[in-house]
Amino acid sequence: ETGVTQTPRHLVMGMTNKKSLKCEQHLGHNAMYWYKQSAKKPLELMFVYSLEERVENNSVPSRFSPECPNSSHLFLHLHTLQPEDSALYLCASSPGRPSYNSPLHFGNGTRLTVT
Amino acid sequence: KNQVEQSPQSLIILEGKNCTLQCNYTVSPFSNLRWYKQDTGRGPVSLTIMTFSENTKSNGRYTATLDADTKQSSLHITASQLSDSASYICVVSAKTSYDKVIFGPGTSLSVIP
Numbered sequence: 757e758t759g760v761t762q763t764p765r766h767l768v769m770g771m772t773n774k775k776s777l778k779c780e781q782h783l784g785h786n787a788m789y790w791y792k793q794s795a796k797k798p799l800e801l802m803f804v805y806s807l808e809e810r811v812e813n814n815s816v817p818s819r820f821s822p823e824c825p826n827s828s829h830l831f832l833h834l835h836t837l838q839p840e841d842s843a844l845y846l847c848a849s850s851p852g853r854p855s856y857n858s859p860l861h862f863g864n865g866t867r868l869t870v871t
Numbered sequence: 872k873n874q875v876e877q878s879p880q881s882l883i884i885l886e887g888k889n890c891t892l893q894c895n896y897t898v899s900p901f902s903n904l905r906w907y908k909q910d911t912g913r914g915p916v917s918l919t920i921m922t923f924s925e926n927t928k929s930n931g932r933y934t935a936t937l938d939a940d941t942k943q944s945s946l947h948i949t950a951s952q953l954s955d956s957a958s959y960i961c962v963v964s965a966k967t968s969y970d971k972v973i974f975g976p977g978t979s980l981s982v983i984p
Contacts, residue, residue, distance in 0.1 A: 760914070798875070798974040799915075799960075846914050854970040859905065862914030 759783040760863035762847050768869045769837065777832040777866045779847030787853055788830040789860065790822060793844040805830060806853060837870045844868075873898045875963050875975035883981045888951055892978045894944040894961030902966035906935050906946045909958040909977070918946070918959075951982045 760781045769775050781788065790802040804812035805824040819841075821833040830847055844867050848860040875896045884890050896904070903922045907915035919928045919935040921944070928935050932949045948955055958977040964970035 796880070796976060798976045801972070848914070854964060854972050855902075858970075859917045859920065860915075860972070862916070864912065864914045867912075 760847055760849055760861050762845075762863035762866050764866060765864065766867045766869075768871060769834070770871055771837055771839075773837075774833070774835040776834065777845055777847075777868075779830040779832075779863055781828055781830075781847075781849040781861070781863075783849060783851075783861060785849035785851050785861070786827055787850045788824060788827070789848040789850075790830065790832050791846040791848060791862075793846055793865070799846065802832075834868075837868075839870050842868055842870045873963075873965055873971070873973050875961055875973050877959075877961050877975040877978050879978060880976070881979040881981070883983060884951055886951060886953055886982050886984050889947065889949050890951060890980065892946045892948075892959050892961075892980070894946070894963075894975055896942050896944070896961070896963045896973075896975075898942075898963040898965045898973055900966045901939065901942075902964040902970050904935075904937055904944050904964070905962045906933070906944075907960040907962060909960060911957070915960055948980075953982050953984065956980060956982045 763778045787806045791799045793799050802816045803822040808824050823831040844865045846865045847863045851858045878893045905920045906918045909915040921928050921937045923939050934947045937944045958979050960977045961975040
């Protein structure tokens with residue numbers, strides 16, 4: 757158990773579907789992140805929330821829409837995705853913004869397949 | 872441009888053998904360097920962290936080294952076990968008002984009996 761729980765673990769969706777990924781952290785952290793992990797590529801930072809405020813948005817297409825209703829929960833709403841969006845989506849949290857004493861704690865990810 | 876490179880891309884070793892994974896980076900200003908282990912179907916887990924002044928850090932059978940002058944790090948695994956099969960990711964942080972985290976592509980290690 758990592759302290760960061762992601763659901764669902766696997767998701768298959770068509771390009772016209774709307775779905776949501778959920779992340780919940782039980783560590784009392786103030787920052788939460790969405791990362792995309794594609795095969796043989798470095799993790800790509802998508803969004804950062806600090807104290808429920810979005811503080812970073814790395815040129816992510818509008819078909820990905822994050823939501824952070826409180827410091828323990830983070831959602832990624834998906835609509836009209838493309839096949840190239842198929843990847844492992846990782847949620848992470850940290851006590852504050854990343855630092856020596858504030859490492860990222862990752863969930864086990866949602867494996868998304870867009871058909 | 873801040874960048875982290877790792878070699879080899881993949882590696883297969885026999886159980887009980889040692890191996891060394893490499894990480895080169897061009898990240899400035901440097902804050903710290905972490906190695907993460909990512910098991911298949913799992914999220915990455917931090918193994919070690921080093922700052923500018925630390926040359927070596929051990930965590931059980933894992934030993935990380937850092938040469939801040941040449942901007943290189945290595946992760947040495949001793950007496951490998953089947954459970955060491957995973958992706959090992961080098962992550963370098965650049966110092967801004969907070970740490971900007973840059974991930975390497977990872978080295979996929981397979982330990983076979």
